[in-house]
Amino acid sequence: MRLTAKSEYGLLALIDLAAHWGLGPISAREIAERQSIPPKFLEQLFVSLRKAGLVTAMRGARGGFVLERTPSEISVLEVVEALEGPLKPTACDGGSLCARSQMCAAATVWNRATAALRDVFDTTTLADLAGAQASIDAQGVDASQA
Amino acid sequence: MRLTAKSEYGLLALIDLAAHWGLGPISAREIAERQSIPPKFLEQLFVSLRKAGLVTAMRGARGGFVLERTPSEISVLEVVEALEGPLKPTACDGGSLCARSQMCAAATVWNRATAALRDVFDTTTLADLAGAQASIDAQGVDASQA
DNA sequence: CGCAATCCCTACCTAAACGGTATGGTATGC
DNA sequence: GCATACCATACCGTTTAGGTAGGGATTGCG
Numbered sequence: 001m002r003l004t005a006k007s008e009y010g011l012l013a014l015i016d017l018a019a020h021w022g023l024g025p026i027s028a029r030e031i032a033e034r035q036s037i038p039p040k041f042l043e044q045l046f047v048s049l050r051k052a053g054l055v056t057a058m059r060g061a062r063g064g065f066v067l068e069r070t071p072s073e074i075s076v077l078e079v080v081e082a083l084e085g086p087l088k089p090t091a092c093d094g095g096s097l098c099a100r101s102q103m104c105a106a107a108t109v110w111n112r113a114t115a116a117l118r119d120v121f122d123t124t125t126l127a128d129l130a131g132a133q134a135s136i137d138a139q140g141v142d143a144s145q146a
Numbered sequence: 147m148r149l150t151a152k153s154e155y156g157l158l159a160l161i162d163l164a165a166h167w168g169l170g171p172i173s174a175r176e177i178a179e180r181q182s183i184p185p186k187f188l189e190q191l192f193v194s195l196r197k198a199g200l201v202t203a204m205r206g207a208r209g210g211f212v213l214e215r216t217p218s219e220i221s222v223l224e225v226v227e228a229l230e231g232p233l234k235p236t237a238c239d240g241g242s243l244c245a246r247s248q249m250c251a252a253a254t255v256w257n258r259a260t261a262a263l264r265d266v267f268d269t270t271t272l273a274d275l276a277g278a279q280a281s282i283d284a285q286g287v288d289a290s291q292a
Numbered sequence: 293c294g295c296a297a298t299c300c301c302t303a304c305c306t307a308a309a310c311g312g313t314a315t316g317g318t319a320t321g322c
Numbered sequence: 323g324c325a326t327a328c329c330a331t332a333c334c335g336t337t338t339a340g341g342t343a344g345g346g347a348t349t350g351c352g
Contacts, residue, residue, distance in 0.1 A: 002148035011252045060320025061326040076255050105279035106157045109222055109270050116262040124255050133251035206349025207297040
C-alpha cells in the first residue's frame with residue numbers, strides 16, 4: 001500500500017471540517033488556504049470523499065462541505081480508503097493476482113502488515129485528531145518549541 | 147510507505163536462501179527459476195541486499211549467495227528497508243519536509259501507522275517464514291485445498 | 293590453460309502513477 | 323443577475339516501477 005499526498009491532504013481537510021463542525025458548510029477554497037493545499041487538487045479529493053459518503057456538498061454561493069456524520073463516527077481508515085482505494089500492502093495479498101497465492105508464506109507477513117495498518121486507521125477518528133490538533137494549537141500559542 | 151515488487155521478490159528470494167541454509171552458495175539464476183522472478187531483476191535486488199549486509203556473494207563458477215547471518219537473525223524489516231529504503235508511510239512523517247511538522251495532529255496517525263508496520267516486520271524472521279513455507283509445502287503435497 | 297558459470301555495473305526503456313493545472317459547466321444565495 | 327461555490331473532464335510534466343540489455347570481472351573445474 002502506498003500512502004500519497006491524497007491521504008495527507010484529505011485527512012487535513014477533514015480534520016479541518018471536524019474542527020468547524022456545526023458551523024455550516026465550509027468551502028474548499030477556505031480549507032485550501034488554511035491548510036496550504038492546492039485548491040483545485042483539493043476539489044478533486046472532495047469529489048472522492050463525497051462519493052464515499054463522508055461529506056455532503058452544498059452548491060452555489062455560501063456553499064461548501066459538511067461532514068456526513070459526526071467527527072467521532074468517521075475513521076481515518078474510511079478517509080484513506082476513499083482516497084487511495086482498498087488498503088493492501090502489495091499485489092500479493094492472497095488474491096488471485098499472485099500465482100503463489102495460498103501456498104506462499106511471504107503472503108502471511110503482508111497480510112499481517114495490512115491488518116496492523118488497518119487497525120491503527122480504524123481506531124482513530126476525526127474527533128480524536130481534531131481534539132489533538134486543538135490541544136497542539138492551544139499549547140503552541142505561547143510555546144512553539146516546547 | 148509503498149511496498150513494491152522489490153520487497154515481494156526480495157523476501158521470496160531470502161526465504162529460499164533460508165530454506166537452503168547450510169548447503170553452500172545458491173545462484174541467483176537458480177532462485178529466479180524456483181521463485182518465478184525475472185533473473186536480471188533479481189540480480190539487482192541482490193546488489194542491494196549485499197550492500198545492506200544481509201547476504202554474501204561468491205563470484206565465479208559454482209558461486210552464488212549465502213545469508214550473512216542465520217535465518218532467525220534476519221528480520222523482514224531489514225529486508226524491506228534494504229530494498230525500499232527507510233520505512234515511512236508518507237512525506238509528512240515529522241521530518242522537515244512538511245511545513246506543518248510538529249504542529250500537525252495528522253502526523254501522529256502516520257507515525258503510529260509506521261510503528262505498527264515496523265513492529266510486524268521487525269518481529270518476523272526469515273526462519274519463521276522458511277518454517278511456515280515448509281509446513282505449507284508438506285501439507286500441500288496431498289491436500290492443496292485444505 | 294581455457295572456458296563456462298557466476299556475480300557486478302551501468303545504461304536504457306516503456307508504462308503507469310503522482311501531483312497537480314486548466315477550462316468550462318451548473319447550481320444557488322444575496 | 324451575478325459572484326460564489328461545487329462538478330466534470332481533460333490535459334500535462336515529472337518521477338517511479340518494473341524490468342531489459344550488454345558487457346566486464348572473477349573463479350571453479352576439466
